[in-house]
Each structure stands twice: as structure tokens, then as C-alpha cells.
Amino acid sequence: MTAATMQVSQKDFEKAQEQLKLLKNDPGNETKLKLYALFKQATEGPCNSPKPGMLDFVKKAKWDAWNSLGNLSQDGARQEYTKLVSSLISAESAGQKKDTSPEESSHGGYETLIVTTSNNITKIMFNRPEKKNAINHKMYREIIKALQEAAKDDSTIAVFTGNGEYYTSGNDLSNFSNAQPSEMGKVAKDGAELLKAFVGTFIDFPKPLIAVVNGPAIGISVTLLGLFDVVYASDKATFHTPFSHLGQSPEGCSSYTFPKIMGTAKANEMLLFNKKLTAAEACALGLVSEVFPDSTFQKEVWARLKAYASLPKNALAVSKQLLRNLEKEKLHAVNSQECEVLTERWLSDECLNAIVSFFQRKSKL
Numbered sequence: 001m002t003a004a005t006m007q008v009s010q011k012d013f014e015k016a017q018e019q020l021k022l023l024k025n026d027p028g029n030e031t032k033l034k035l036y037a038l039f040k041q042a043t044e045g046p047c048n049s050p051k052p053g054m055l056d057f058v059k060k061a062k063w064d065a066w067n068s069l070g071n072l073s074q075d076g077a078r079q080e081y082t083k084l085v086s087s088l089i090s091a092e093s094a095g096q097k098k099d100t101s102p103e104e105s106s107h108g109g110y111e112t113l114i115v116t117t118s119n120n121i122t123k124i125m126f127n128r129p130e131k132k133n134a135i136n137h138k139m140y141r142e143i144i145k146a147l148q149e150a151a152k153d154d155s156t157i158a159v160f161t162g163n164g165e166y167y168t169s170g171n172d173l174s175n176f177s178n179a180q181p182s183e184m185g186k187v188a189k190d191g192a193e194l195l196k197a198f199v200g201t202f203i204d205f206p207k208p209l210i211a212v213v214n215g216p217a218i219g220i221s222v223t224l225l226g227l228f229d230v231v232y233a234s235d236k237a238t239f240h241t242p243f244s245h246l247g248q249s250p251e252g253c254s255s256y257t258f259p260k261i262m263g264t265a266k267a268n269e270m271l272l273f274n275k276k277l278t279a280a281e282a283c284a285l286g287l288v289s290e291v292f293p294d295s296t297f298q299k300e301v302w303a304r305l306k307a308y309a310s311l312p313k314n315a316l317a318v319s320k321q322l323l324r325n326l327e328k329e330k331l332h333a334v335n336s337q338e339c340e341v342l343t344e345r346w347l348s349d350e351c352l353n354a355i356v357s358f359f360q361r362k363s364k365l
């Protein structure tokens with residue numbers, strides 16, 4: 001690293017501190033802790049203060065976050081801090097550009113999602129852009145809550161999309177890596193219960209459910225698409241279900257819906273052999289309804305959804321339920337079985353080794 005690049009980095013770092021003050025939305029506790037830790041590392045170096053007591057929750061969380069950065073260099077911390085602030089700023093301005101409807105109402109109480117209703121559309125946006133919208137346990141629970149509320153609110157349709165560059169990178173792998181080995185049995189059992197309830201909420205959702213896939217989609221966010229009514233994708237989106245790569249097995253009812261949608265041979269390439277599809281390929285196989293150029297994606301899709309949402313609400317709901325009711329029992333049975341198999345997979349060496357490799361930066365998709 002030359003002195004010139006160090007100076008640029010320090011200047012960018014100071015600019016990032018100023019930009020952070022301009023953020024309008026609270027980025028959530030997890031991101032604030034990460035920013036705190038990176039700032040301390042950048043300005044003071046590795047964590048050098050004594051560990052606070054167990055009952056001093058706030059100080060302990062801050063200390064843990066700083067300490068978790070280990071020996072990351074001060075320059076590295078400045079770079080990461082700057083990158084994180086820049087991703088927050090661009091995600092916020094993208095969100096503002098995308099929807100500026102004056103009648104939009106924002107649903108409070110979410111940390112990992114942005115939930116809004118306007119023009120009879122409830123929009124549920126994955127909102128952890130700095131983690132590629134990976135779905136942690138909190139997000140699973142918040143999605144269940146958002147769907148339960150959307151089922152009852154005045155909206156005609158519900159729409160999922162992602163904030164920033166990704167739709168979502170799927171299950172947050174730290175859901176497992178943060179557990180002690182002795183706790184793994186319980187973690188796997190609780191994870192399976194949460195997953196079963198989560199997928200069950202999609203099976204039972206009573207209104208038309210639409211995915212606006214703005215970028216790459218991985219794992220459970222792809223399998224769930226088989227339970228959506230319509231899927232629109234940007235031509236930047238990709239669809240990847242790397243289950244065997246991770247020592248895991250299919251979920252989201254995909255072991256049933258994918259062969260039905262695209263035929264067994266194509267489903268096997270995705271679900272057994274991790275084949276990643278482009279948006280055009282996913283559309284040709286029937287997983288995606290239509291693909292749009294990224295440059296006009298938001299404009300075209302939201303105009304179309306606005307028109308759909310002005311159709312008679314009850315007619316849409318009863319029609320969806322007619323279609324879904326034929327399959328509901330079967331889908332719940334498939335969901336239960338997939339969760340049972342996954343409980344065992346999560347305890348396998350194959351799965352644990354894959355997760356460790358990801359966090360040791362040895363393996364990325």
C-alpha cells in the first residue's frame with residue numbers, strides 16, 4: 001500500500017463519517033454495531049479494552065463486535081467502513097428513487113425488512129444490503145409477521161423484493177456458525193421448526209403473491225418462488241440452489257414444486273447439482289414469468305403491478321385460493337418432510353465443513 005492510497009483511504013473514511021450522518025433510515029442494530037466496531041478498529045486498532053460484565057448488555061455487544069475484528073489492519077477497517085457506508089447510502093437512495101408515492105404508508109417495527117403499503121400493494125423488502133440480504137432468524141420471524149399482517153390488511157397483492165444489488169443470498173450461514181458444538185442439536189431442531197412455520201406461511205398466504213427479483217437470488221429465496229403466483233426478474237438476476245455444495249437438501253417445497261414446474265431432469269440439475277440459472281433460463285423453464293432489462297425493470301414492473309392491484313380484490317383472492325387449495329395438503333406434507341431431512345443435514349460433517357469453509361473465506365459461490 002503506497003502513502004498516496006493510504007491518504008485517499010483516510011479521506012474517504014472521513015467523508016464516509018459525514019455521509020453516515022445524512023442517512024435518513026435507521027440501518028438497524030446489527031449494522032450499527034458493525035459500523036461501531038470498524039470505526040474503533042480503524043481509529044484505535046485491535047480491541048484493547050477489558051471485556052465488560054455479562055449484564056452490561058450494550059457495552060458487551062459493542063465490545064464483542066470490536067473484538068470479533070481480531071487483527072484486521074486499521075487500513076482494512078477504514079476500507080470496510082467506507083464500503084459499508086457507501087452500500088447503505090446507495091441502498092437508501094435506490095429505495096427512494098424506486099417508490100416516491102405520496103400515499104405510501106410505512107409499517108413500523110421491522111429491523112430487517114422495509115414494509116410499505118401503497119396503491120393496494122403491500123411491498124416487503126429484504127433490507128440487509130450489507131449482507132446481500134441474507135436471511136437471519138430475525139428476518140425469518142419478521143417475514144412471517146409481515147405476511148400475516150399483509151393477509152389481513154387492505155392490500156390486494158403482496159410483493160417481495162430486495163434492497164440493493166441482491167434479491168437475497170438465502171439463509172444466513174451464521175444462523176449455524178454462531179452456535180457452540182454442544183448446542184447444535186437444539187439449534188437444528190429450532191431451525192427446522194422456524195423453517196416449517198416460515199414456509200407454511202407462504203403456502204397459506206391467501207392473496208396473490210409476487211416476487212420482483214431485482215438481482216441474484218440464492219437458496220431458500222429461489223425455492224420459495226415455486227410458491228409465488230407470479231415472478232418478475234431483472235436480466236441481472238440469477239437463480240442458484242447450492243444445496244449439495246453446502247451439504248444440505250432442498251426446502252421451500254422445491255422437491256415437489258420444481259419437478260412439477262420444469263420437469264424432473266431440469267429440476268435435478270438445480271437441486272442436486274447446484275446449476276445456477278440466468279433469468280432467461282429460469283423464464284424458459286417456467287420458474288420466472290417474465291424478464292425485463294435492468295434499466296427499465298423497476299418502472300415497467302411497478303406500473304404493471306399497480307394495474308394488477310386495481311383489479312377486484314375478492315375475485316383475485318378466491319381465484320388464488322381455488323388454485324392453491326388443490327395442493328395445500330400436499331405442500332404442507334412436503335414441507336414437513338423437507339424440514340425433517342434438513343434437521344439431520346445440519347448436524348452432518350458435510351454441512352458443518354461447508355459453513356466453516358465459507359466463513360474462513362475458503363469457499364464462496
Ligand SMILES: CCCC/C=C/CC(=O)SCCNC(=O)CCNC(=O)[C@H](O)C(C)(C)COP(=O)(O)OP(=O)(O)OC[C@H]1O[C@@H](n2cnc3c(N)ncnc32)[C@H](O)[C@@H]1OP(=O)(O)O
Pocket residue numbers: 130131132134135169170171172173174175191192194195218219220221242243246248251358363364365
Ligand atoms: C433456518 C432456516 C434454514 C433454511 C435453509 C436455507 C438454505 C439456503 O438458503 S442455502 C444458501 C445459503 N447461501 C449461501 O451459501 C451464500 C453465501 N454467500 C456467498 O457465497 C457470497 O457472500 C455471495 C456470492 C452471496 C456474495 O459474494 P461477494 O459479492 O464477494 O460479497 P461478500 O461475500 O463479501 O458478502 C458481503 C457480506 O455479506 C455476507 N454474506 C453474504 N451472504 C451471506 C450468507 N448467506 N450468510 C451469511 N453471510 C453472508 C458476507 O459474509 C459478507 O459479510 P462481511 O464479511 O461481514 O462483510
